[in-house]
Amino acid sequence: MIDKMNEFSTTTKVDKNFLPHNGIKELYFLHENFKNMTGIVSDTIKKERKLNKQLQDMDKRKVEFMSMVSHELKTPIMPILGYVQLLKKEELLGKLNTQQLDAVNEIDLSVTRLQKLVQDVLTAQKIDLEKLTVTNSSINSEEIVNTVYNAFLPVCNIKGIKLEKNIKKSQQITSDPDRINQIFSNLISNAMEFVPNNDACIKIGTYDENDQIIFFVKDNGSGISKDEQKNIFKKFYQIDTISKRKKEGSGLGLAICEGIIKKLGGKISVKSDIGRGTMFYFTLSKEQISLQNF
Template identity: 40%
Template sequence: MRTITTEGVLTDCNESYARALGYTKEEALGMSVYDHTAERSVEDMKNNLAQWKKTHETLPAEIWLKRKNGNIFPTMLSGTSLYDEHGKLIGRTLALTDMTEIYEARTKLEVHEKHLQQQLSQVQKSNDLLTVAEKRYRILYEKTPVLLRTITTEGILTDCNESYARALGYTKEEAIGMSIYDHTATRSIDDMKNNLEQWKESHQVLHKEIWMKRKDGSIFPSLLSGASIYDEHGNVIGRTVALTDMTEIYDTRKKLEEKEARIREQYEELKKIDTSKEEFTSMISHELKTPLTPIMGWCQALRSPKILGQLNPKQAQALNAIETNAIKLKELVGDMLDAQKLDMKKMKFDHKDVDVTEMMYYLAENLRSTMDPKHIEFVNSTSEKLTLKSDKSRLEQVLNNIILNAVDFVPANTGKIEISAENKNGKVLFTVKDNGTGIPKDKQGRLFTQFYQLDTSATRKHGGSGLGLSICKGIVNALGGEIWVESDAGTGASFYFTITK
């Protein structure tokens, strides 16, 4: 709590306020409220102060406070105006509730209870000194938005504030004299009885969630905390309780539970869809692969003069077309299966010692014939002796895929593809460079995603399923490496990937 002048200068504050902001009470007094207000809330604080000066009413507002060390935290501001003996506005007393974490409400209410006990005890011990301080307390009791009620040891209301009466649908006159059980929902009657009995024995008001009942029969949840009241002889004669309306918290919790339930349902549905997709891919791959074996077998058999005799050029061309497309379809099926295995993390790897230098040599030799139709210059620049422990066939699969992609995109007659492997920081760095059309920067981010193709037009020149590079990335990552590309439109492309030795 803090008390300020109409200009926003602190004239009083409690120890809790000073401590929460990291000051001593002596340091805090005399400072401006803006010294304690976080930058994000300075305008709100100015507006709140200006509005109060006009209306003399302090509207609840969420204000971020700033500690001495610069840290900030959210609070809920409420309070009441102070007047001199002539009725002139001279300041206001504010209660600032720390809203840092809702779930810390119990802890905060314990602090509140402690301060309330101290205040009430002081009031009972200082009956002969009831002056302006008593009046201020009474105003705060009446005007605070927190629901406050005072009861006897038998649970009869002797006092309550306007907020309490209004929240339960009564006038203050109607509420006073009623039993607390008249205001307690059936579901919380036993909890209220136990709380009252425990208080009578220990004189401590334990925090408890209690469902309240309004005059119209509707109910709402609240969090109860409070302090005992003593007479001049130290005997407990009652207690004042603060009840925090928990409706919004319960509604939020309910919405979160409903949202979590929907998310779980969606997750289960996605799992079913994913399983169906995997089953469908497996089925389609199998159904496509099964007829390919006899088709390719017959293509080879029909070339023998013993089957249909010597084929004329037109027949041979047709047979070649059948076989070529059957091979493409087989490769597509293989890509689909590989992509599925990588998605499911079921691809198997055979880690053995690999002579990288030898592998690069034979790879270059085996692919030279592929370069001949376009007269592509094909260079293997690997010079040092390199070995590593990895899956040779998968490494060859990645290199083949990248190289064959490059064949599609380099120009005929002047095209050049260069491959190399070298030692780099304890890893083997593989490189495939070409002088093809290059890859625009804005398209490189999706290059390694499934089914992505640089040219998706109906008249695109280059074939492919869009799975090749995503499979390369999946294999390289599974082998513990990284893959990337460096290129720009019209400058060729350089593909790199690393494998730990």
């Protein structure tokens, strides 16, 4: 008996013809069941890994396909925009009548919207593929806000939206000014869709908090519910505001903002209550961050 138990403890082998003791018999069958379970679990893990790899490959091909399609859509846009601008030049092609000018303006507006959509898709694909490039240069927080303010002031005046800026303190930071401008552009364009028809107001600005620089865009629009705030940074998500907003956007703007901010080493957040407006704000470190392009 002792010899058989010693053999099992060192080799895990048992003579099936020698199982007179219930303890050894139970131990033997437990060992056999454990081996079978281990094999099943191992096979399941291998199958799961294989399926995950297939899903990742499919997702990557989908992203690459969307990127290719977006590039193909982008190619004819520039010539169309070029000819639209030519049509508007009286000294080149003559003066258009009112009906013709309205038609050309509508083409211009539609193509510009398509250009923005294609650019958003391309940027989103770069973020997904981890191919978004950023630069690293010394910039001034006040200059960033002033640049954005001057760029959007004319269109806000046309739309009857009051644009205000609030710069509490100018700070020097190391980041990508073009990407920060892109974030501001998306946030302000988004805010313009939510502000009321009367007494519309958008505030932009910057301030510092400990070792962080905070940029913000605040509006006096309809606000965002707590439930929807959980989803607004997801791709293609659009807030259901019924008649409060024209749903002309792609639903990519906020997802792009979050992707860029993460690439810059920062974070974007939102504060909002229904009927009390919305504030999007993003933080960047005052310290130099080493940016690595994929």
